[in-house]
Amino acid sequence: MEEDRDSDSDDEIEYSGMIQPPLIRQLRTILSEYPDDGQILKEIIQNAEDAGAQCMKILYDDRPVVQSPSTKKAPFRKYFAGPALLVYNDAKFSEEDWRGIKMLYSSIKEFDRTKVGRFGLGFKSVFHITDYPLIISGDQLLVLDPHQDSSKVCQTMKLKKLHKYKKMKVEDCLEAFSGVFGFSQNTLDSGNFPGTILRFPLRKEETELSDNIYDKSKVEDLFNSFKDEAAVSLLFLKCLESITLLREEDLSKKVDIGEFYFSVYIDETTVENVRSSRDDMKMQIKDVQNGLPSRCIENSYFMTICVKDDACNTMTRKWKVRNLFQGENNMSSTLRRLSCDESFSYSPYVGVAMEVTCPVDFQGHVFCFLPLPSTEKSLSGLPIHVNGFFALSQNRCVVKWPTADQIRNHAHTDKSIQWNQVLVKEVLSDVYCHFLRELVEESCLENGELNEHRRAVSHCIPNKNLVDEHWKILIPPLVAKLKEEPIFFTPNEGGKWIPKSQAIFFRPGKEVDPTIRKILEMYDQNTVDVEDYIWETMELQGCQEVTPDFINKILRTSDKYMDCSTDDKFSLLRYLLSSNQYNILEGLCLLPLQNGSFIKFDRTNRSTKIFKTSRSKMQLLVGMEDHLLQDLPTDIDELFSTLISKGTVVWENCQDVTSIILLILTSNFTPFMSILIYYDIKPL
Structure with missing residues (x-):
């Protein structure tokens, strides 16, 4: 038994890795997750941004360059075929960039807080367009060919040695690139390109990688989708300052490839x-x-x-x-x-x-x-x-x-x-x-x-009723942080910003007579107009509003309102009495007399006698205008009738003008309240 145990312990554990699907299948999975739309250009823009580029150009080159098929003696031809989509930016790939572009599911940017594209998948969306992305940057040329054996997918060459590589036809490279973004024979001679060119030969037929055939109309769709968002595409980027779209449709052109089509720039x-x-x-x-x-x-x-x-x-x-x-x-x-x-x-x-x-x-x-x-x-x-x-x-x-x-x-x-x-x-x-x-x-x-x-x-200021449900979590902390911020504008003192605690709000949806605004301005109040949604979002319920009570309160701080016109005082009367608080007039000089003056509604003055009669009867009482109520607008007259009916003022019938005169001249009449308004005065 002991021997059996020993022999069992000598057995080796069998280790193995996870079986990976072929690269083509992995790429097809990625393509199924990335839509074939304007997102492709965004991924390319993002790569230029992360490389630190300031200028970017995208060229649709419709020229049918390098149309001869690849052969055993010239296997690289297919990488230079046209038509193609080309992208230029003025930054060079770093060593990390060269490593990162070869990664499938991870990224060298993953832990770099200054980079946007840190997830390693975006660039692979270009396989919607092509089977053979080609990149030139600095002194190198890289071809990605997923149809090759896994050990030969990434093919890297030095520009200066391009003519020395077995089976590489330099004339194919020059036919595709000469006149494009300044590339020329001199570029190959110097072995350096001052920037980066990405070239994507358009897929002309179905392949194992994709059945998505790309043509001019699909490139136009890409361009149009970019144009739709171009005006805001640079807003939050950290490097790019211009993006230009170019087209070349002159099939015989050899130099200065690319006619201007569209641009966005700071x-x-x-x-x-x-x-x-x-x-x-x-x-x-x-x-x-x-x-x-x-x-x-x-x-x-x-x-x-x-x-x-x-x-x-x-x-x-x-x-x-x-x-x-x-x-x-x-x-x-x-x-x-x-x-x-x-x-x-x-x-x-x-x-x-x-x-x-x-x-x-x-x-x-x-x-x-x-x-x-x-x-x-x-x-x-x-x-x-x-x-x-x-x-x-x-x-x-x-x-x-x-x-x-x-x-x-x-x-x-x-x-x-x-x-x-x-x-x-x-x-x-x-x-x-x-x-x-x-x-x-x-x-x-x-x-x-x-x-x-x-x-x-x-x-x-957000309208919380329009904010998407997921984003409404912003509203409570934002409102809390703005609580004491001076974000409300008042025209007082020539215009200034104040916090809500110092504001007097005109309630949304409530029309306010211009006289009330004039009074508030006269009394140096910090009035603020707000829209309905601001009232709701900023939780202004409970803040000081413009109300009859508030106007009543400020009128009692000084007699400035006495300088108002008669019409303005009538407007004040209307506004104050709109509260249905009829005692609100007590002590205010808003009782209009026929002599043009206004006196107080004063309960303590028991000797003042004021009479109300028609305009024709007033003409018989010449010299007694300081005892007669002014001929009032209809709505004000009705308000005074309400005052009387509520018992705020008391009236008695007098039968004739003689009685009025006697009441005015005698002083032994003791009114129920300090102000008496007498109706139904008959002419002599």
């Missing part, structure tokens, strides 16, 4: 400031390496973006942009834990942008540095664009949120969903608050433009 009036702000923030983030700064890193700038078409029509839009990389000192424990999770590797980075002119039809969009695919409805429902290191779906088209079942059952959510929620609640609410504060501060520096800034600040 205007020269703002590009230097934008570049400086971007570079400064990148350096500060790079300084903390893969850690977190103790304090937040932020920048803010105005950016003018121009879009130019092939008819040389140029559209210009000015934006205000603010970015925030949250500091560790301002993080909750949850945000800190997720930010430091190496298996997760996201950065607490969020930005916001608003078009300065605040167009009425503006809809906020969501970016992960480049805009996510558009839908009919705004992705967020917010009135500004939002950018961030959001956790996205596998195809990187939508932000990950909990499902309806998870919400309903309060089920556990994975880290990526937790990340998005805490990023919105903490970092987005912070940068949003800072953005509004900065708008206010900038308005104070620009004379004569307060009204424009007032509109901009109001525009930025």
Whole structure:
């Protein structure tokens, strides 16, 4: 038995790796997750951005170059065939970039907080277009051929030695590249290209990799999808300053390949400031390496973006942009834990942008540095664009949120969903608050433009009824952070910004007589007009509103209102009595006499006798105007009738004018209240 045990213990465990599917099958799986649409160009733009490029050009080269088929003696020909889509940028690949482009599911950018494309899949979407991506950068040329044996998929060559490689026909390379982005025989002689060219020969027939045949119309679709979003494509990038689309349809052309078709670029009036702000923030983030700064890193700038078409029509839009990389000192424990999770590797980075002119039809969009695919409805429902290191779906088209079942059952959510929620609640609410504060501060520096800034600040406040359900988690922390911020504009003292605690609000939907506004201005009140949605979102219920009680209160602080015109005083009477609090007039000099003066509604003065009669009867009482109520507008007259019916004032019938005169001249009449209004006076 002992021997059996010993012999059993000598047996070796059999180890083996997981069986991997062929590369072609893996690529087909990736392509099934990435749509064949404008997302392809976004992935290519993202790669140029991460390489640090400032300028990018995309060329559709329709020329049928290198049409001879590949042979055993010239196997590389197919890599140079045309038509093709070519992409240029002015940055060179680093050694890490060369390694990264050869990775399938991981990325050398994975732990680099300054990079956008850190997941290793995006570039592979170009296999929708081609079977043979070719890259020239610096001194190297790389072909990716997934149809080769797994050990030969990546074929790297030195430009200067291109003519020495067995079976490589340099003339094929020159036919495809000469005159394209400055490439020439001199490039091969020097062995260096000052930038990067990606070339994608269009797939002309079905292959094992894909049955997606690419032609001119599909390239046009790619270009059009980019044009639709071009005006905002540069907003949140950290390096790129221009992207140009080119086309070459002259089949015989050999030099200066590419006719201008479309471009988007940062205007020269703002590009230097934008570049400086971007570079400064990148350096500060790079300084903390893969850690977190103790304090937040932020920048803010105005950016003018121009879009130019092939008819040389140029559209210009000015934006205000603010970015925030949250500091560790301002993080909750949850945000800190997720930010430091190496298996997760996201950065607490969020930005916001608003078009300065605040167009009425503006809809906020969501970016992960480049805009996510558009839908009919705004992705967020917010009135500004939002950018961030959001956790996205596998195809990187939508932000990950909990499902309806998870919400309903309060089920556990994975880290990526937790990340998005805490990023919105903490970092987005912070940068949003800072953005509004900065708008206010900038308005104070620009004379004569307060009204424009007032509109901009109001525009930025979300309408919580329009905000998407997933994004509504932003509202409570944002409102809390804005509680004492001076984001409400009052015209008082020439115009200034105040917090809600100092504001007197005109309630939305309630028409206010201009006289009331005049009175509030006369008494130096901080009046603020707000729209319905701001009233609701900012939770202004309970704040001081303009009401009859409030007007009554300020009228008693001074007698300034006595300088108002008769019509204005009538308007005051209407407004005060609209509260149905008839004692509200006590002590106010708003009782109109026939002599043109106004006296107090005063309960303590028991000797004053005021009579009300018709205009014709008043003519018989010449010299007694200080005892007669003024002939009133119909609605005011009705209000006084209500006062009498409520017992606020008392009246008695007098039979004739003689009785009136006797009552005025005698002093032994003791009225029920200090002011008596007598009706039904008959003429002599």
